[in-house]
Amino acid sequence: MSREAGSPLLEEENIKPDTRHGVILYVEDVSVSFDGFKALNDLSLYINDGELRCLIGANGAGKTTLMDVITGKTRPDVGKVSFGQQVNLLEMDEAQIARAGIGRKFQKPTVFENLTVFENLELSLHGDKGIWANLFHKLSGEQSDEIAQILHTIGLVGECNMQAGALSHGQKQWLEIGMLLAAKPRLLLVDEPVAGMTAQETERTAELLTSLAGDHSVVVVEHDMAFVRSIARKVTVLHQGSVLAEGSMSEIQSNPEVVRVYLGEETGE
Amino acid sequence: MADLFKKLGSLPVVVGCLFITTLYVSVCNLAFPEGSALHVSTYTVTLFGKYLCYALLALAVDLVWGYCGILSLGHGAFFALGGYAMGMYLMRQIGDRGVYGNPELPDFMVFLNWDALPWYWAGSDSFIWMMVMVVAAPGLLAYIFGTMAFRSRVSGVYLSIMTQAVTYALMLAFFRNEMGFGGNNGLTDFKDILGFSLQSDTTRIALFATTATFLAIGFAVCHFIVNSKMGRVVTAIRDSENRVRFIGYKPENYKVWIFVVSAMLAGIAGALYVPQVGIINPGEFSPLSSIEMVVWVAIGGRGSLYGAIIGAIVVSYAKTRFTAIMPEAWLYALGGLFVLVTLLLPKGIAGFFPAIAARFNQKKLAEVKS
Ligand SMILES: Nc1ncnc2c1ncn2[C@@H]1O[C@H](COP(=O)(O)OP(=O)(O)OP(=O)(O)O)[C@@H](O)[C@H]1O
Ligand SMILES: [Mg+2]
Numbered sequence: 001m002s003r004e005a006g007s008p009l010l011e012e013e014n015i016k017p018d019t020r021h022g023v024i025l026y027v028e029d030v031s032v033s034f035d036g037f038k039a040l041n042d043l044s045l046y047i048n049d050g051e052l053r054c055l056i057g058a059n060g061a062g063k064t065t066l067m068d069v070i071t072g073k074t075r076p077d078v079g080k081v082s083f084g085q086q087v088n089l090l091e092m093d094e095a096q097i098a099r100a101g102i103g104r105k106f107q108k109p110t111v112f113e114n115l116t117v118f119e120n121l122e123l124s125l126h127g128d129k130g131i132w133a134n135l136f137h138k139l140s141g142e143q144s145d146e147i148a149q150i151l152h153t154i155g156l157v158g159e160c161n162m163q164a165g166a167l168s169h170g171q172k173q174w175l176e177i178g179m180l181l182a183a184k185p186r187l188l189l190v191d192e193p194v195a196g197m198t199a200q201e202t203e204r205t206a207e208l209l210t211s212l213a214g215d216h217s218v219v220v221v222e223h224d225m226a227f228v229r230s231i232a233r234k235v236t237v238l239h240q241g242s243v244l245a246e247g248s249m250s251e252i253q254s255n256p257e258v259v260r261v262y263l264g265e266e267t268g269e
Numbered sequence: 270m271a272d273l274f275k276k277l278g279s280l281p282v283v284v285g286c287l288f289i290t291t292l293y294v295s296v297c298n299l300a301f302p303e304g305s306a307l308h309v310s311t312y313t314v315t316l317f318g319k320y321l322c323y324a325l326l327a328l329a330v331d332l333v334w335g336y337c338g339i340l341s342l343g344h345g346a347f348f349a350l351g352g353y354a355m356g357m358y359l360m361r362q363i364g365d366r367g368v369y370g371n372p373e374l375p376d377f378m379v380f381l382n383w384d385a386l387p388w389y390w391a392g393s394d395s396f397i398w399m400m401v402m403v404v405a406a407p408g409l410l411a412y413i414f415g416t417m418a419f420r421s422r423v424s425g426v427y428l429s430i431m432t433q434a435v436t437y438a439l440m441l442a443f444f445r446n447e448m449g450f451g452g453n454n455g456l457t458d459f460k461d462i463l464g465f466s467l468q469s470d471t472t473r474i475a476l477f478a479t480t481a482t483f484l485a486i487g488f489a490v491c492h493f494i495v496n497s498k499m500g501r502v503v504t505a506i507r508d509s510e511n512r513v514r515f516i517g518y519k520p521e522n523y524k525v526w527i528f529v530v531s532a533m534l535a536g537i538a539g540a541l542y543v544p545q546v547g548i549i550n551p552g553e554f555s556p557l558s559s560i561e562m563v564v565w566v567a568i569g570g571r572g573s574l575y576g577a578i579i580g581a582i583v584v585s586y587a588k589t590r591f592t593a594i595m596p597e598a599w600l601y602a603l604g605g606l607f608v609l610v611t612l613l614l615p616k617g618i619a620g621f622f623p624a625i626a627a628r629f630n631q632k633k634l635a636e637v638k639s
Contacts, residue, residue: 071515098517110512112505119501129517131526134499183516 015100017084017186019049024187024217025070030079032065032241039065040076041241047187052213054228055221056252057238058262063221064107066238067189071104072097083187099129103185107192107221109172113165117156117175120164121147124179146182153208154178169196177208188218194227206230237262279575280492284485290317291481295474311473315545316589318477320582322542325484327565327581328491328574329534334563335572336495337527338507339424343432344535345559346439347407351536352549353443354406356456357390358399359467359544363460376458377451387449396463403540404533410435411532415525422521424510433556440554455550462544473545480541484578487534491574494530503527564603568610569617576619583618 017024025047032040040062047053055063068074070081072094081089089097098104112120125143128134151157154174159167164175173193180188190209194202202224210231212218222228228235228249235252237244239262245255252258294317297309326348333339365372369379374386392398414435418428446452465472494500505513506520513520543549552558561584569580584606592599614621 073511073515093519094511094514095517095519098515104515106512106515110509112508112512114504114508115501122498123501123505123513123518124516129519131499131523134502135494135497137498179516 015083015087017101018086019084021085022048024049024051024084025219026080026082026085027066027070028080030066030069030076030081032062032069032074032076038241040069043079043238043242045236045243047217047219050214050217052210052218052220052231052233054232054235055219055238056223056225056228056235056262057244061238062241063238064191065241067104067191067219067221070097070189071102095129098183098185101184101186102189103180103183103187104189105173105176105180105191105193107195109169109176111164111167111172111175111179113163115164116161117151117164117167118147118160120175121150121178121182124182126182126184150178150181153181155204170198170201173197174201174205177205181212186216188212188216190218190220192221192223194222194224202227203230276496278492278496280489283488283575283578287321287481287485291478294477298470298474311470314470314473314477318473318480318545319542320585321477321480321484322538322545323562323565323581323585324578325480325487325538325541326535326562327569327577328484328487329531329538330562331566331569331571331574331577332491332494332534333528333531334566335577336500336507337503337524339524339528340429340563341432341528341531342429342556342559342563343434343436344531344562345556346432346436346554347411347532347535348539348542348562349436349439349443349549349551349553350406350410351403351539352543352553353450353456353539354399354402354536355540355543356459356549357393357402357450358396359459359462360456361394362462362464363458366460367458375451375456377446377454378449381446383449390449400540403536407532407536407539408529411529412525415528419521419524419528433559436554436559437556440551440556443551443554451550453551455548455552456543457548457550459544459547467544467547476541476545480545483537483541487537488574488578490530491534494527495574499523561603564607567607567617570619571617573617573619576617579618 023046025045027043027045030040030043031038043062043066045066055066057063065074069076070089072089072092075090083089083097083100083102087100089102092100112123115123122139122143125146127143148157151160154177156167156171156175156178159171164172167175173196177190177193180190193209194205197205206227209218209220220228220231232249234247235249236246237252237255237258244261245252245258247255294309294314297307298311298314301308303310326344329347330341330344333341360375363375367376367379369376371379374383378386386393414432418431423431442448443450443455444453450456459467461467462472462476465475467473495503502513502518503523506523510520539549539553562581565580565584566577567580568584569578570576584603587602587606588599591602610617616624
């Protein structure tokens with residue numbers, strides 16, 4: 001036992017995804033339907049350990065739904081989802097999945113508006129999420145340093161004691177990324193991180209996400225093609241709930257099918 | 270030092286006010302004879318004691334509603350359960366001084382031709398046991414209800430309606446004579462508490478002081494909870510329950526916990542209320558009184574602990590005054606007050622002070638600048 005002994009709530013934190021095959025996330029033959037409408041249709045996807053993967057696709061292609069399935073928000077009708085080879089995510093609830101090391105940034109930035117930036121990060125820190133532990137919790141020096149470090153990374157040092165609700169849209173996006181970092185996940189699912197950001201902020205986000213890959217595995221959903229181009233190594237295109245194509249950015253761009261159903265509509269704008 | 274003051278916030282002020290009030294009331298009641306200008310009548314002492322019970326109850330409501338966003342419209346049930354537990358003990362204290370002179374059975378049971386106490390009255394002659402029940406009964410109800418409702422993710426209006434249904438169902442149940450709680454008359458005609466006569470001034474003062482003490486403790490406990498990291502998780506749940514879930518907390522566990530703590534506080538308030546007013550009956554379960562508690566908190570300032578106390582005292586005082594003149598119009602007055610406060614002071618009375626302070630600071634800042 002490395003941490004405070006006798007805390008059963010920490011079980012999930014000790015889960016180590018088995019990545020001997022180099023794959024951290026298995027999504028196999030997953031289907032989700034809403035009132036007969038198939039949002040995900042027999043979708044299979046593998047994310048390698050330490051990889052940075054971009055997920056693109058038209059509105060309604062099922063990108064957010066896929067993240068909902070991975071994080072336990074939506075249960076698929078059929079299919080298999082596992083973290084590493086062993087950990088079956090379909091048997092866990094949202095909190096357990098989060099504690100096991102899968103972090104998520106939502107499409108619509110969601111921060112705790114009535115708490116300060118600092119408090120938002122404090123709550124997101126990895127560690128015991130039980131009631132009694134938090135009732136008597138005192139921030140350790142180590143944890144304060146960690147928060148200071150993150151504040152620096154996300155460029156919100158000056159806003160530390162500001163209410164999160166008062167931040168600009170872009171700053172909220174950054175705060176949410178900071179909250180993700182504080183949880184120290186193995187796998188990060190980032191839904192539209194640069195929406196509402198200035199060009200400069202977008203550039204810094206690209207830098208940050210690229211630097212995270214390696215130690216973390218990162219899945220990014222984004223519509224901003226310039227952004228995707230700047231970070232992408234491998235891109236997966238979703239279309240009507242299944243994988244349409246997968247490959248490097250240049251392969252994707254020259255794929256006639258992709259151009260027709262997705263990229264085409266963009267250049268046509 | 271400044272740090273400590275910031276941490277304690279309004280705690281020393283509230284405790285100080287309660288201490289001074291208690292001291293003032295007891296000295297003026299006991300030391301000055303009736304007719305003296307400084308005398309505080311026993312009637313007033315009891316009335317204020319009642320307000321303090323309501324204040325503790327308001328704290329309980331504020332804890333779940335103001336901080337966790339759970340709009341409970343059934344807190345009267347927890348208050349009444351605590352009150353009934355205390356009432357049962359007081360009934361047994363009557364002993365053979367009842368109308369029927371039965372040393373074991375309370376009068377209403379003799380009247381119903383029962384020949385033994387029902388099983389759930391076991392241990393009701395033990396003060397300690399009944400004080401355990403004062404928190405255990407509401408706590409258990411809150412735990413069962415909370416686990417069922419929060420685990421299945423019922424929230425918002427549906428939850429509020431469910432809490433109303435629970436308190437209403439309990440009211441109907443307690444109205445029945447067969448329940449063994451005195452039917453619609455409830456429990457009354459109390460004589461002593463712990464061997465001290467409830468009619469004596471000193472007992473009244475002691476009850477008042479005990480209530481003030483429990484209010485201070487309740488305030489300190491709530492203050493500690495809402496200022497802990499746990500309290501911040503609870504606030505976060507109020508603002509965005511889903512987000513909390515996705516950073517690894519189980520909101521339903523937190524909600525059950527805070528709901529149980531709140532129910533226990535409400536139970537204690539009920540237990541302190543009963544010996545002072547001398548009766549507990551099923552009317553305390555009425556849905557309307559639970560709604561009134563929420564109005565206290567809204568008027569005092571939701572999400573402010575001292576606001577809840579002020580709200581309960583101000584509204585209860587207004588009720589006492591108002592019902593003396595026009596009892597049938599009280600509900601309209603309460604409704605009007607509620608609308609007025611929500612329109613003019615959205616953060617309640619407690620929101621008024623920071624707003625004034627901010628304006629004052631701004632003025633000062635402007636003066637310094639010029
Ligand atoms: N809870 C739900 N109930 C009904 N339909 C839903 C629900 N969630 C998603 N859908 C539908 O499923 C489809 C896929 O939605 P999803 O949000 O995954 O798309 P997306 O790829 O993230 O799109 P966008 O780029 O607009 O964010 C959409 O047609 C959407 O309307
Ligand atoms: Mg989406």
